Amino acid sequence: MSCPPDSRAAQELRSGAGGGASLAMASGSHSLGLVHAVRSRLQPGDLVLRRSRRYTALRRLSLALSLALTVGAPLWQWHTRSALAPTTGPYGPVGAVSFFGVELIDPLATISVLAQHRLTLSLALTGLLGLLLTAFLGRFFCGWVCPYVPLLAATNALRSLLNKLGVSPPDLRLAPHTAVGVLIAVLVVGAFFGTQVWPLVYPPSLIGRELFQAVYFGGFGAGALVLLGALSFDTFISRAGFCRSLCPGGAMYRLIGAASPVTVRLDVPKCTSCTACDVICNLGQSPMTATVDEGCERCGKCVAVCPTDALSIGLRRKGARP
Amino acid sequence: MKRRHVLGALAAAVATGAVSRRAAATPTLRPPGALPPGEFEQACIGCARCAEVCPENAIRFGLGSWLSGGMPTLETNAAACTLCMKCPAVCPTGALLPCPPEAVHIGVPELTRPKCLPWRGEASCRLCYQVCPYPDRAVELVGPQAAPLFHAEACVGCGLCEVACPDRAKAIRIVPTKEPR
Numbered sequence: 293m294s295c296p297p298d299s300r301a302a303q304e305l306r307s308g309a310g311g312g313a314s315l316a317m318a319s320g321s322h323s324l325g326l327v328h329a330v331r332s333r334l335q336p337g338d339l340v341l342r343r344s345r346r347y348t349a350l351r352r353l354s355l356a357l358s359l360a361l362t363v364g365a366p367l368w369q370w371h372t373r374s375a376l377a378p379t380t381g382p383y384g385p386v387g388a389v390s391f392f393g394v395e396l397i398d399p400l401a402t403i404s405v406l407a408q409h410r411l412t413l414s415l416a417l418t419g420l421l422g423l424l425l426t427a428f429l430g431r432f433f434c435g436w437v438c439p440y441v442p443l444l445a446a447t448n449a450l451r452s453l454l455n456k457l458g459v460s461p462p463d464l465r466l467a468p469h470t471a472v473g474v475l476i477a478v479l480v481v482g483a484f485f486g487t488q489v490w491p492l493v494y495p496p497s498l499i500g501r502e503l504f505q506a507v508y509f510g511g512f513g514a515g516a517l518v519l520l521g522a523l524s525f526d527t528f529i530s531r532a533g534f535c536r537s538l539c540p541g542g543a544m545y546r547l548i549g550a551a552s553p554v555t556v557r558l559d560v561p562k563c564t565s566c567t568a569c570d571v572i573c574n575l576g577q578s579p580m581t582a583t584v585d586e587g588c589e590r591c592g593k594c595v596a597v598c599p600t601d602a603l604s605i606g607l608r609r610k611g612a613r614p
Numbered sequence: 615m616k617r618r619h620v621l622g623a624l625a626a627a628v629a630t631g632a633v634s635r636r637a638a639a640t641p642t643l644r645p646p647g648a649l650p651p652g653e654f655e656q657a658c659i660g661c662a663r664c665a666e667v668c669p670e671n672a673i674r675f676g677l678g679s680w681l682s683g684g685m686p687t688l689e690t691n692a693a694a695c696t697l698c699m700k701c702p703a704v705c706p707t708g709a710l711l712p713c714p715p716e717a718v719h720i721g722v723p724e725l726t727r728p729k730c731l732p733w734r735g736e737a738s739c740r741l742c743y744q745v746c747p748y749p750d751r752a753v754e755l756v757g758p759q760a761a762p763l764f765h766a767e768a769c770v771g772c773g774l775c776e777v778a779c780p781d782r783a784k785a786i787r788i789v790p791t792k793e794p795r
Contacts, residue, residue, distance in 0.1 A: 370666070384661050384666075387659070388706045404630075408630075408656040409656045409707070480629050480630055480633060487685075488658060501662050501684060505675060513676075
């Protein structure tokens with residue numbers, strides 16, 4: 293495949309590529325400035341911007357729909373609830389949504405209830421679609437559906453602000469398998485006490501309940517404290533730390549989606565080692581070195597930021613490094 | 615994905631199934647159609663759909679007992695259940711199962727006679743009897759003062775009596791049942 297002629301941005305980066313290695317050593321938060329520098333050199337006509345914009349637009353649409361459902365369902369029920377009129381959907385947070393008769397329960401809920409409760413076929417079927425999608429696409433839920441995403445974006449914005457003010461929050465990187473430990477703990481403790489514990493620490497469930505509490509009673513419950521804890525952790529201690537290393541849902545989706553054939557692919561000849569992709573990744577993946585594991589949420593930010601269009605998301609190529 | 619991750623996940627699944635048990639849950643007032651105490655906590659995922667569809671706002675999410683904080687309770691001291699039976703229809707996991715209204719068993723009535731106006735001989739109140747969906751079965755009026763006599767086996771625990779009881783009395787309330795009926 294012939295390489296397209298270098299865009300203006302790529303040429304500029306090649307000339308400055310000597311600084312790439314040292315920039316890779318910089319801490320996560322500071323290097324976001326590099327991302328801004330790269331983006332500001334892109335011209336509207338650059339091919340890379342047009343193609344990646346579609347991907348980003350699709351993801352933002354998906355997140356907008358998810359948020360509309362999460363916020364809209366309690367509002368809709370609040371306004372239309374009536375003892376006499378039939379209940380119409382949609383209702384439920386994204387983890388347990390019902391859209392005019394079609395039920396979609398997230399895999400964590402399905403597996404946890406099935407393990408503890410009766411094995412009902414209907415429950416297995418409602419969780420099946422989420423399970424199959426995750427097995428094929430990996431932990432796409434985290435990047436495309438989870439209502440925590442806009443909150444995470446807010447914590448990243450806060451971190452940038454704190455950096456600009458001269459206060460650099462640390463970026464403590466816990467091992468990703470910490471989340472697997474959390475998952476096992478909540479499942480086993482829950483099973484032992486005969487109850488479901490994960491809804492108390494899983495953001496889609498927490499956000500759904502807290503929104504209900506806000507719409508119906510104008511206040512917040514105990515779940516808001518857990519959310520605040522996660523947000524504080526993400527702002528002051530570890531960038532996207534909750535999603536990356538604590539969320540039990542994320543751990544479940546990583547395990548189910550570990551064999552996903554869809555991944556971020558690197559076209560090595562086009563790569564200028566500018567590290568913009570590594571820096572922009574919330575989940576600590578390294579597309580630049582083609583080291584993308586099951587923790588990748590296929591958000592496409594690395595694809596969008598790459599100035600030479602060296603990255604893409606698609607089916608894993610035969611013989612490519614995992 | 616390393617083999618040890620797969621083995622670890624399988625081990626966790628087996629462990630979860632092995633230790634899974636129906637715990638002796640603290641009896642709580644649950645929405646109508648709820649599974650018995652212990653089973654309900656295993657099935658409920660805290661999605662709040664039951665509370666969303668309740669026209670009476672009777673289903674609430676309090677702090678609850680520890681570990682069951684994210685689960686719904688029926689707050690009869692705030693609002694009563696009118697047995698519209700919409701909540702079991704929207705429950706995604708079957709923690710609430712559809713059933714006919716008369717088969718509902720939220721709780722049992724607990725009357726404090728020293729507080730009840732007719733039992734004190736102060737007034738012929740009769741409000742609990744008038745609002746009860748199963749009069750002469752769940753509650754009947756006895757004696758010259760038409761005082762209420764509750765029958766727990768016929769009571770669905772809706773709490774209409776609790777809401778109707780005058781503020782200066784507040785003699786009747788629904789309490790969780792210790793054993794399933």
